[in-house]
Amino acid sequence: MTHVVTENCSQCRFTDCAVTCPVQCFHGDGERLYIDPEVCIDCNACIPACPVQAIREEFHLTPEQEHWREINAERAKDLPVISAKQQPLPTAEARRAELGF
Numbered sequence: 424m425t426h427v428v429t430e431n432c433s434q435c436r437f438t439d440c441a442v443t444c445p446v447q448c449f450h451g452d453g454e455r456l457y458i459d460p461e462v463c464i465d466c467n468a469c470i471p472a473c474p475v476q477a478i479r480e481e482f483h484l485t486p487e488q489e490h491w492r493e494i495n496a497e498r499a500k501d502l503p504v505i506s507a508k509q510q511p512l513p514t515a516e517a518r519r520a521e522l523g524f
């Protein structure tokens with residue numbers, strides 16, 4: 424099992440999640456983060472840390488979110504580990520408001 428970063432992370436990238444992860448399984452590009460399913464230990468620590476509820480346990484994914492499972496696995500392979508807090512993207516606060524958080 425694993426946890427999955429879904430659509431709400433796009434244009435946010437607050438990275439609050441990454442600092443909570445005990446096994447450094449978050450990877451990032453310029454827009455968002457992804458979880459490496461080979462490394463995630465399902466500890467749940469990242470879920471309450473995300474201000475826009477972007478992270479879900481894989482068995483809680485909706486049918487519309489299922490594709491994020493493969494995207495996380497594929498993208499995490501090629502991207503650097505993100506384990507420290509970073510500046511949110513300039514679009515982050517607007518995105519959070521748009522999502523209603």
Ligand code: SF4
Binds near residue numbers: 436439441456477478
């Ligand atoms: S805290 Fe949430 S929105 Fe921010 S990078 Fe992590 S998953 Fe994405």
Ligand code: SF4
Binds near residue numbers: 443447463467468
């Ligand atoms: S569930 Fe735990 S191990 Fe998996 S990504 Fe979240 S914080 Fe990291």
